[in-house]
Amino acid sequence: MSMWIRRCRPWGGDLSDVRLDGEVVAEISSAREAAAGPDDVDGRARLLLPAFADVHVHLDSTRLGLPFRPHTGGPGVWAMMLNDREHWRGAEVGITERVAQTLGMMVARGTTRVRSFAQVDVDAGLERLVAVLAARETHRDRAEVQVIAFPQAGLLLEEGSAQVLEDALRAGADVVGGIDPCSLDRDPVRHLDIVFGLAERYGVPVDVHLHEPGDLGRFSAGLILERTVALGMHGHVVVSHGYGLWDGTETQTRSLVERFAEADVATTTVAPGGRQNLPLELLVEHGVRVGLGEDGQRDYWSPYGNADMLDRTWQLAFTHGFRRDELVEHCLAVASRGGASIMDRGLRRLTGTDDRPGLLVGDRADLLLVGGETPTAAVMDRLPDRTVLHRGRVVAEGLELL
Structure with missing residues (x-):
C-alpha cells in the first residue's frame, strides 16, 4: 500500500511530501499541491521525526x-x-x-x-x-x-x-x-x-x-x-x-x-x-x-x-x-x-552528534509527526499534536490510540 505524508518537515527541514510504500519510506520530495488520497496523512507543517x-x-x-x-x-x-x-x-x-x-x-x-x-x-x-x-x-x-x-x-x-x-x-x-x-x-x-x-x-x-x-x-x-x-x-x-x-x-x-x-x-x-x-x-x-x-x-x-x-x-x-x-x-x-x-543490530550506529538518521529512503516507516518550530522547540514544548506511524500505518493520533 502506498500513501503520502503531505506537507511535513523531516527533522525540521524544508516542507516536504514523503511517500511510504508499505513499511518503508519510498520517496521524499518538495511539498506540492496535490489531491489527497484516502490514506494520506496531512502533516500540517509539523516536524517529521523517527518514532x-x-x-x-x-x-x-x-x-x-x-x-x-x-x-x-x-x-x-x-x-x-x-x-x-x-x-x-x-x-x-x-x-x-x-x-x-x-x-x-x-x-x-x-x-x-x-x-x-x-x-x-x-x-x-x-x-x-x-x-x-x-x-x-x-x-x-x-x-x-x-x-x-x-x-x-x-x-x-x-x-x-x-x-x-x-x-x-x-x-x-x-x-x-x-x-x-x-x-x-x-x-x-x-x-x-x-x-x-x-x-x-x-x-x-x-x-x-x-x-x-x-x-x-x-x-x-x-x-x-x-x-x-x-x-x-x-x-x-x-x-x-x-x-x-x-x-x-x-x-x-x-x-x-x-x-x-x-x-x-x-x-x-x-x-x-x-x-x-x-x-x-x-x-x-x-x-x-x-x-x-x-x-x-x-x-x-x-x-x-x-x-x-x-x-x-x-x-x-x-x-x-x-x-x-x-x-x-x-x-x-x-x-x-x-x-x-x-x-536491531542491522541498523547502523549513530556516527556523530550531527547524525540525523531514520528518515531516509529505504528506512522503516516508524515515524512521529509532532508540533514545533524546530526539533529543539519540540523537545522544550512537548506538544500533544502528534501522529504516530508504525511500519507505515497510523496507530495513534492526538495522544489516542487508533
Whole structure:
C-alpha cells in the first residue's frame, strides 16, 4: 500500500511530501499541491521525526493511571526490591491490565519500539513476565516489543532464582538479564557464568543492570566486556545504567569507551539526575550504541515517568546541560534511532552528534509527526499534536490510540 505524508518537515527541514510504500519510506520530495488520497496523512507543517525507541523500561512495575501513592522504598537495590515485592500484587488494577494500558500510552505518545524488563524471581515466578508478553500481543500491530527476563533479586541470594530465569527464556523472553554481579550477588564469576551460559544455550542477547560505583562498576564492566569478546557476542550485549563507570580519570573513561566500541557493547540510560552523566559526545564519537529509556513509571521504585519519551528526551538534554540545538537534537537521535540500533543490530550506529538518521529512503516507516518550530522547540514544548506511524500505518493520533 502506498500513501503520502503531505506537507511535513523531516527533522525540521524544508516542507516536504514523503511517500511510504508499505513499511518503508519510498520517496521524499518538495511539498506540492496535490489531491489527497484516502490514506494520506496531512502533516500540517509539523516536524517529521523517527518514532521513539524506549530501550530501558520496566513495564511490569507500572502504576500509571492508578491513584498516586507515597514513596515507601528504602535505600539500596535490595530494600527497594523488597518494597516492590510487598506491594505489587495489591495494586488497584491487575498487572495484566495496567501493563497493557501503559504500553498503549507509550505508543500513543510516539514510542513504537520497546525493550521492557520483566522481573522473574522465586516470589513472582513468571507472573510478571506473562503480563508483559500479553501486553506485547495486545499491541502487536502498534509496536515492536522485546522482553528481557530480569533477575531483580539476583541469582545467588535465593535458591531457585537461576532456574526461574531459565524458565522465563523457555516461556518466550527475548533477552537474558543480569544485575550487579559484585555488589548484589557478591560472586561476579558465578553470576556471569549463569547469565552468559543461558545466553549461549538459548541464543539470546544479554542486558546487565549495573548500579555499582566507581572502580567496582568498572571491574564488573571489564568482566562483561571480556566475556562478550570471548564468546563472539559483539553487538548482543547491553550494560544498562552504568552510573559509576564514567566518574574516573579522563584516561579511564576514554579507555573504557574504546573497549565498549571494540566489543560493540551498547549502553542505555534513563537520564538520572544527580549522578555522573554518560560521556555522550565521546561515546558517539567512537560509535558506541546508546539508547534511552524511562525505567520504572510511577511505580514502587520511583514517582517519575509518564510514558512520554519526548519528555524523557528533554530530561536527557537537561541533565547533560545541553543548550546548543545540535546537542538537543542529538538527544532526539539517541531516543529514537540510537535505541532502535540496540534492538536491531542491522541498523547502523549513530556516527556523530550531527547524525540525523531514520528518515531516509529505504528506512522503516516508524515515524512521529509532532508540533514545533524546530526539533529543539519540540523537545522544550512537548506538544500533544502528534501522529504516530508504525511500519507505515497510523496507530495513534492526538495522544489516542487508533
